[in-house]
Amino acid sequence: MDFAIGPSAKWTGNFRDLNAAVVRMATLAQGGRISVEIVEEEIGRLNATWTALEEQNESDELLSQILSVKALGEIDQFDRVQLVHVIQVCRDSRSMSEAGRQLFDASRTRKTSTNDADRLRKYLGRFGIEWNQIVQS
DSSP: OHHHHSTTOOOTTTHHHHHHHHHHHHHHOGGGOOOHHHHHHHHHHHHHHHHHHHHHHHHHHHHHTTSOHHHHHTSOHHHHHHHHHHHHHHHHSSSHHHHHHHHTTTGGGGOSSOOHHHHHHHHHHTTTOOHHHHHHO
């Protein structure tokens, strides 16, 4: 009960989340009794799910600051995760070259000519993003 009514409980799906949690615990319970261990596992699963949803919302918010709704809808989930990280690195960097050095830290050692800023510019260009959009938003 402490968890269910506490501040860390998000219950984003309201009754559906609670119902699903109880059904899962009852299904896993041997002999018809839900043990403390099963409850603790379910709390961990709920917390992980809610954390992932919060992170997804934060990522979508970051991307929506730079991309239109239409452009965002055309990007695969796989690319979204990578693009969010790239944007965060860019925002934490003083220049495009610095961001490129950090993002291409391993592959740049195998190149005869390193132009990390150009590589980053081309990567961002795939999504229609320019450096100034990242640092201004």
